[in-house]
Amino acid sequence: MKNGCSKIKKIKNVVGSIIFFAAILLLVGFIYFPLLWMVTTSFKYRADIFSLPPQWIFKPTFENYVWVLTKSLIPQCFINTMIIGFGSVSLASLIGIPAAYALARFKFKGKENFAFTILTARMGPAIGFMIPFFLMWKYLGMLDNHITLIVTYLTFNVPLTIWMMRGFFEAVPEALEEAAMVDGCTRFQAFLRITLPTVRTGIIATFMLCLIFTWTEFPFALILTYSSSVTLPVAITQFITHQGIQWGQMMAAAVLISLPIIIFAIIVHKYIVTGLTFGIIKG
Amino acid sequence: MSFYRRFHSIGENLKYLMFMPALIVTLALIIFPFGYCIFLSLHDYNIELPFLGMKFIGFENYYRLILDPRVHNGMIISLKLIGIALPIEFLLGFLTAILLHYRRFRGEKIVRISLILPVVIPPVVVGLTWKILYNPSFGIINFYLKRLGIIAPSWLTDPQWVIFAIAITDVWQWFPLMALILLAGLDSISIELIEAARVDGASYLNVVRYIFIPSIKPLISFAIILRMIDIFKMFDVIYVMTGGGPGISSETLHFYAYKIGLAHGGNISYASSIALILLFTIELFSIIILRSLGRR
Numbered sequence: 001m002k003n004g005c006s007k008i009k010k011i012k013n014v015v016g017s018i019i020f021f022a023a024i025l026l027l028v029g030f031i032y033f034p035l036l037w038m039v040t041t042s043f044k045y046r047a048d049i050f051s052l053p054p055q056w057i058f059k060p061t062f063e064n065y066v067w068v069l070t071k072s073l074i075p076q077c078f079i080n081t082m083i084i085g086f087g088s089v090s091l092a093s094l095i096g097i098p099a100a101y102a103l104a105r106f107k108f109k110g111k112e113n114f115a116f117t118i119l120t121a122r123m124g125p126a127i128g129f130m131i132p133f134f135l136m137w138k139y140l141g142m143l144d145n146h147i148t149l150i151v152t153y154l155t156f157n158v159p160l161t162i163w164m165m166r167g168f169f170e171a172v173p174e175a176l177e178e179a180a181m182v183d184g185c186t187r188f189q190a191f192l193r194i195t196l197p198t199v200r201t202g203i204i205a206t207f208m209l210c211l212i213f214t215w216t217e218f219p220f221a222l223i224l225t226y227s228s229s230v231t232l233p234v235a236i237t238q239f240i241t242h243q244g245i246q247w248g249q250m251m252a253a254a255v256l257i258s259l260p261i262i263i264f265a266i267i268v269h270k271y272i273v274t275g276l277t278f279g280i281i282k283g
Numbered sequence: 284m285s286f287y288r289r290f291h292s293i294g295e296n297l298k299y300l301m302f303m304p305a306l307i308v309t310l311a312l313i314i315f316p317f318g319y320c321i322f323l324s325l326h327d328y329n330i331e332l333p334f335l336g337m338k339f340i341g342f343e344n345y346y347r348l349i350l351d352p353r354v355h356n357g358m359i360i361s362l363k364l365i366g367i368a369l370p371i372e373f374l375l376g377f378l379t380a381i382l383l384h385y386r387r388f389r390g391e392k393i394v395r396i397s398l399i400l401p402v403v404i405p406p407v408v409v410g411l412t413w414k415i416l417y418n419p420s421f422g423i424i425n426f427y428l429k430r431l432g433i434i435a436p437s438w439l440t441d442p443q444w445v446i447f448a449i450a451i452t453d454v455w456q457w458f459p460l461m462a463l464i465l466l467a468g469l470d471s472i473s474i475e476l477i478e479a480a481r482v483d484g485a486s487y488l489n490v491v492r493y494i495f496i497p498s499i500k501p502l503i504s505f506a507i508i509l510r511m512i513d514i515f516k517m518f519d520v521i522y523v524m525t526g527g528g529p530g531i532s533s534e535t536l537h538f539y540a541y542k543i544g545l546a547h548g549g550n551i552s553y554a555s556s557i558a559l560i561l562l563f564t565i566e567l568f569s570i571i572i573l574r575s576l577g578r579r
């Protein structure tokens with residue numbers, strides 16, 4: 001009797017496991033299916049892209065990648081994106097980290113209003129900033145310039161840095177700094193030598209998150225650049241030509257654009273959700 | 284006693300010093316553009332016809348906006364997108380969160396990391412990839428739908444289906460974020476509580492209903508409002524997938540403002556008034572979102 005009961009339980013467990021893993025498989029399949037199609041298309045000859053039924057197994061070619069790397073604007077835009085990304089995020093860290101510390105540690109008037117105001121830059125619609133920025137940079141004669149995008153991207157990089165770092169600073173006990181000051185440090189020295197090294201993981205995570213969002217930013221780059229400082233997301237739309245869309249090359253470019261982002265994202269995967277929710281949700 | 288005074292008095296000057304650069308950035312890059320937008324919205328200014336100059340016209344842009352059928356169209360399209368995408372996103376996200384929380388398994392970490400991929404891949408790339416999938420002549424979706432005997436629409440060029448096509452893309456890209464937010468909530472519920480309920484004979488469904496949902500309720504509303512805001516201001520995917528077309532059948536308010544102000548038309552002052560309406564709507568939602576989490 002007892003034996004039979006446990007047998008039923010065992011079968012129930014096995015069935016449960018099968019259903020569970022089937023659901024997981026479905027989930028993973030749904031996530032990877034478009035990505036897989038993007039990657040396979042990038043390795044296909046033109047004829048295979050258009051063939052019906054869709055080719056899951058085909059003779060792979062690097063022709064699209066070779067074309068993208070030698071004949072397109074992608075390599076130049078890659079450099080542009082690197083310069084703009086690292087430039088803007090480094091500047092945002094220099095500006096945002098001390099401000100985040102001030103918000104976390106000191107009392108002052110209008111502190112929360114400030115925190116909320118900077119959040120609007122992340123929440124607000126791009127168009128609300130695209131119009132004034134376009135006119136401002138046009139007036140200064142600085143359209144299509146690396147510096148233009150570096151400064152423009154501070155609009156969302158500084159708020160993100162402040163919101164993320166504030167959380168990290170608040171998690172550091174104030175007693176740590178007090179102890180350093182008892183030992184003769186000034187407050188600023190305590191910040192530099194004690195607090196900053198304590199939150200270095202947070203700094204790296206914030207830096208990489210900002211880099212991801214800068215790398216993928218589209219609307220500002222679209223209106224503020226047209227030739228010499230075009231970034232990758234804008235460059236890829238140029239595969240849509242009047243003669244039609246060059247799918248193979250475009251997907252090769254898509255893979256090349258996404259790859260660094262995916263690597264960054266995997267490194268900081270613990271903080272992605274935190275970053276996307278302005279530090280509100282600790283993933 | 285004197286130590287504490289020193290600790291805080293040194294802070295007095297330091298705090299302004301540390302705060303100043305961020306304040307300048309905020310004034311120059313957030314407050315000033317915002318003010319400039321208001322200024323523009325009260326004027327008549329066309330960047331393609333600069334010789335006409337800038338004329339003060341008061342609230343005329345706003346009167347025009349209220350009567351503009353394309354503004355209504357844009358509003359309706361945004362609402363439709365939210366109405367279609369958001370429930371599916373929530374349902375999929377919730378089920379995914381529960382599934383991943385249900386038990387530990389080998390490869391769990393890989394699945395969790397996989398969830399962040401759609402979220403971080405450039406939206407432009409996501410839009411273009413789905414554009415291939417939707418292609419009516421060689422796209423894989425229509426091929427398999429036809430094989431199943433379903434008459435497949437030509438997704439992106441059919442005014443009736445284009446909203447669904449964009450909504451599905453949005454679901455694919457963002458249900459993982461919903462799942463991860465809710466999962467963060469579920470992971471913070473104490474295991475003892477769940478086990479105690481199970482020992483007392485509660486079914487898993489009851490655990491979900493009486494423990495999970497009440498404890499992650501604030502996160503649910505947060506995630507839903509966050510997604511609402513993001514769908515409202517969706518830009519990249521629409522730009523590469525349809526450009527607002529066919530006609531104006533996927534032209535959200537945000538995209539309309541871009542089209543009329545910056546892409547063609549050059550009526551930048553009118554576009555500013557639309558941008559401000561959008562901004563205020565979104566602001567309203569953000570206030571709710573922050574209140575709901577008690578961080579003011």
